[in-house]
Amino acid sequence: MAGFFDTLRGDGLTRAQRALVGLEGDPLRLEHERQQFSHSPPPYTSNASGTTTRSASPNPPSEEQRLRQERRIQLGQDAEASKPHEQFSALIEAERRRIFIASLNGTRRLRVGDDPDKMAAEIVDT
Structure with missing residues (x-):
């Protein structure tokens, strides 16, 4: 981290100013540089196969599972209320x-x- 601040205090600020002046003098290059930030990045791939790291959505619970879960919640609330x-x-x-x-x-x-x-x-x- 110290290296970053040393560069900023040293010639880093001068280099940044020169780069900005260069972009200011070249409107086409400036537009090209700006456009790179308006596109979303591609999805992250975990390996060379190209598969994404997004997991598949789980199947929604069946009606019986949902009713069982609701009953379990109700029993817990009843036990607490007692x-x-x-x-x-x-x-x-x-x-x-x-x-x-x-x-x-x-x-x-x-x-x-x-x-x-x-x-x-x-x-x-x-």
Whole structure:
């Protein structure tokens, strides 16, 4: 890396300026140089056979495999939801919603400084 910076500080900058001046004086060459950057590179080949490194797309899962995977996900979610902490959190969330709805429809007004989250946790905890 140090060599790069040495070249830039030394005659590298001078050479770059000369090359730019040369391109500025030759519009056809400048256009030719620019065009090389407007084309996409060819696909990478891993060996002389010319085969690309792109892998074939996997076959989509069958309907049975998809249903089995969905069932596995649902069972995992059910198992997680059955944990006491998750049940407690779900109850607090339901109570918090009930408190907000009661406040909106006027059956129970929240006072300034009331914390609905704390109120919900206290109601569920008792």
